[in-house]
Amino acid sequence: MTRPAQPKASRRDFLKLAAGATGVVGAPWIARNVQAKPISITFARESSYVKNFDDHFLKVMAPAYEKEMGIKIEYQIQAAGGGAVPQLVSMVENKSGADVAWTQQEWLYRDALVDVSDIAEYVGKTYGGWYDAIKLLAIDNGKWKTVPHSNIGQLMVYRKDWFDEAGIKKFPDTWDEFLEAGIKLKAKGHPFGMSMGHGFADNYSWLYPLLWSYGVTVMDKTGKKVALDADETAKAVDFVRKLYKEACIDDCVGWLDPANNKAFLTSQISCTNNAYSIMVSAKRDLPEMGKVIAHALNPKGPTGQRYHSFVPVTHGVFAYSKDVQAAKDFLKWTFEPKQFKPWIASGDMYFAPFLHGFDKAPEWDIEPRVKPYHTVLETAKLTSWPAPANKAHGAVVNRWVVIDMFSKACTGAPTKNVIAEAVSQLKQIYGIA
Known part of the structure; x- marks a missing residue:
């Protein structure tokens, strides 16, 4: 009961x-x-x-x-x-x-x-x-x-029929190819919807793997040194800003976890990162849509590696x-x-x-x-990786330090500023002078 x-x-x-x-x-x-x-x-x-x-x-x-x-x-x-x-x-x-x-x-x-x-x-x-x-x-x-x-696995969930119509027969293998595909689909009225709000799954499940694929982690293995302050972080932030502006639906920058499910199931977006619950709902309630949903691994980054969370x-x-x-x-x-x-x-x-x-x-x-x-x-990692999953990491998660670094950049803040703010928060949380 x-x-x-x-x-x-x-x-x-x-x-x-x-x-x-x-x-x-x-x-x-x-x-x-x-x-x-x-x-x-x-x-x-x-x-x-x-x-x-x-x-x-x-x-x-x-x-x-x-x-x-x-x-x-x-x-x-x-x-x-x-x-x-x-x-x-x-x-x-x-x-x-x-x-x-x-x-x-x-x-x-x-x-x-x-x-x-x-x-x-x-x-x-x-x-x-x-x-x-x-x-x-x-x-x-x-x-x-x-x-x-x-x-609960998190992957790219996409409308294969719309990708096919845009001439994209194979899901993009790299983040750069992912951006190119998104630009094409947005031009056809089918933007991507990549969650960047204060949720607990659908934001972390692509932003952290993207960051890792640029060769960056938040903390080092010991959890005593901030690793985020790196040139590659700036490149990752700039990429996400470009992806948001050129390929995504506008309001995804503030989405909580349920929002991308709703947007996908109401045909507002062509791709998001999610569990396969979207397909479950579609097969049950929208059988025609259920037939054209597909899943793909996260793209590879400049390091040639792909990651999941x-x-x-x-x-x-x-x-x-x-x-x-x-x-x-x-x-x-x-x-x-x-x-x-x-x-x-x-x-x-x-x-x-x-x-x-x-x-x-x-x-x-x-x-x-x-x-x-x-x-x-x-291929997945804990969001603390490679540092220990401890209370300090919990504070990073629950204050959305890394998520906000990306979302603030998407809404106008300079790359240098958002990274500096995130690094400052990390040092405060971990007690690093």
Whole structure:
């Protein structure tokens, strides 16, 4: 069954925690040992754009667990689009709420999560091992604080029919070719729509990979030195400004995550960066459009490399839970093959496991246009890359430091100024003199 979501934390509280200014998360956490079996366990998770995925949990998995264990699962569905993180922060600060959750931006409250190394190691052995990149997020000080569930892949989503009409038979392989294609399509009334607002996925999923493809990262590997202040950064900023002015729809500079879905499905744009939820919606509600949607990998940059950005889904157990062991038992149960494989299949690989045992899963072949999303697991990075994913990185994300660098350039600010402002913010956040 579902339970109403917890009240949202204020944005002030959220940013305070993101900046590491509060002492709540740093306090020691001691779980209460409760011998009696709990009546229920609350599982909080952001709602899926693929409705069948949530339906499968509600109608199949939750009843099965109650029948098997005698424990009711309260499925607390959180609204998509960035609202889940403040709710998770509120739970941590109040030491009340879900027992198990999709732990978005887990670096904000790792101290409030129990060690789940036993579960993560079991899951890894069961399914052929973990992709190494996700370990950089889930493991902290040698302990797994979350169990990676899956990645929501982000790729270029485009109208193949309009590209064909413009004489573009193959999706652009480089960012320069991408710009050329966008200029042609905008001239025909089909501009690109590349999100650059204060969202949490569709902006990061192309701007960070573009930056990396120019040979630039935000911080160095240690997280103690700003790497953004480079000549290549200026070239990347200038390119994005040109792309915006010559190939994109005007308002995309301020789009939040849902906006590009809406623009694409209402035929306002010919290309954006998104999960394959756009195709899911089109096939369901706009079948003719659904036939002409295609997906492509992000273009290569001047370095000759292409990159993608993870949108990771990890699950963790909160130390304030009245019965930590019962919560851990439930979490492990969700990863058992009898439960996990059908659950993943119900979402048509929208949630792609970070496990090599799913590399050749038959679900990848059901809809050939989905298969490129598997490549994301091999080429994607965390947005902190190559630096650690910690609270300082969380502040960079939640203040949109890098995103604003690009968007401000698109709306008139000089390249030199936007880079200097971003570098100044990074030094302040990371405490660098």
